[in-house]
Amino acid sequence: MRIGIVQFPGSNCDYDCLHVIRAVLQVQADLIWHEETQVTGYDALVLPGGFSYGDYLRSGSIARFSPVMRAVTEFADDGGLVLGICNGFQILTEAGLLPGALLRNSALEFRCGWVHLRVESVKSPFMATYETGQVVRMPIAHGDGSYVADPAVLNRMRDNGQIILRYCDAEGDVSAAANPNGSIENIAGICNENGNVFALMPHPERCAEPELGSVDGLGVWQAMVLALTSVPLRV
Amino acid sequence: MTKARIYVTYKSTVLDPQGNAIQTALHHLGFADVESVRMGKYLEVELHTDDTSRAQEEVEAMCQQLLANPVIESYRFDLETVQ
Numbered sequence: 001m002r003i004g005i006v007q008f009p010g011s012n013c014d015y016d017c018l019h020v021i022r023a024v025l026q027v028q029a030d031l032i033w034h035e036e037t038q039v040t041g042y043d044a045l046v047l048p049g050g051f052s053y054g055d056y057l058r059s060g061s062i063a064r065f066s067p068v069m070r071a072v073t074e075f076a077d078d079g080g081l082v083l084g085i086c087n088g089f090q091i092l093t094e095a096g097l098l099p100g101a102l103l104r105n106s107a108l109e110f111r112c113g114w115v116h117l118r119v120e121s122v123k124s125p126f127m128a129t130y131e132t133g134q135v136v137r138m139p140i141a142h143g144d145g146s147y148v149a150d151p152a153v154l155n156r157m158r159d160n161g162q163i164i165l166r167y168c169d170a171e172g173d174v175s176a177a178a179n180p181n182g183s184i185e186n187i188a189g190i191c192n193e194n195g196n197v198f199a200l201m202p203h204p205e206r207c208a209e210p211e212l213g214s215v216d217g218l219g220v221w222q223a224m225v226l227a228l229t230s231v232p233l234r235v
Numbered sequence: 236m237t238k239a240r241i242y243v244t245y246k247s248t249v250l251d252p253q254g255n256a257i258q259t260a261l262h263h264l265g266f267a268d269v270e271s272v273r274m275g276k277y278l279e280v281e282l283h284t285d286d287t288s289r290a291q292e293e294v295e296a297m298c299q300q301l302l303a304n305p306v307i308e309s310y311r312f313d314l315e316t317v318q
Binding site: 057058061065093094099100101103104105106107108146148149150182 | 248249250252253256276301302304306307
């Protein structure tokens with residue numbers, strides 16, 4: 001098993017993801033420079049957080065045209081597991097691999113801190129280690145995290161179980177007060193129709209070891225390994 | 236040469252917190268008539284052609300593929316032949 005972490009100019013959580021996969025999961029992983037044109041040999045891909053291309057124009061809009069993204073799109077279309085974190089989420093929406101878009105935080109502040117999240121759906125294989133209704137705690141660090149999508153798109157996503165995580169309080173109440181960035185319906189994480197492409201604004205790589213104050217993010221990584229070891233997803 | 240002036244703005248259904256913040260600041264400055272502020276982007280693109288219909292097509296494609304995100308933004312542009 002080998003995981004690829006796509007590295008764009010301005011990615012800054014690439015080594016954190018590499019550390020979690022290698023040191024915590026004991027799984028092989030490499031960084032894939034954005035100029036690569038193929039992702040052959042990888043069983044899952046991670047688009048890490050950061051500020052690719054300085055967030056110029058719109059967050060993720062330039063990275064979306066990096067040479068590697070054509071291969072990432074083909075990989076995703078073939079059913080390959082793709083995880084987007086923070087800037088990776090922004091890139092995946094810009095690339096059209098996930099619906100909607102991420103706008104400037106409603107409070108116009110960069111938000112950095114711990115949030116609570118309620119698991120709304122475990123449709124994605126990345127969520128196989130969680131249960132619907134579970135409340136988890138993960139850190140966020142972003143300026144452009146306000147998720148938005150057309151009402152029709154949102155309805156379809158809701159019906160299809162594609163809304164995976166919502167910001168909530170410690171008791172699991174999804175309220176405006178618990179919304180750090182103005183995301184519509186407190187949305188923090190979503191997946192595509194098939195579930196193989198999953199992205200979230202919080203950082204599961206920053207809460208995958210007890211030393212970091214929470215291991216609530218570890219399940220995302222373990223679920224990825226579980227999916228790759230149990231059922232071969234790729235045709 | 237053809238110069239394109241491109242305006243990218245949020246769709247009316249999309250909240251614009253930056254525009255709202257500017258509106259509040261304008262009110263604080265005493266511009267009580269300000270009803271709303273929407274912030275957008277302005278780009279100038281120079282093309283190596285005098286063929287306006289060709290430029291029209293190209294700028295349209297640029298807007299659709301990169302300069303605007305159709306999920307949240309709309310765009311308009313005008314073209315001018317320059318020396």
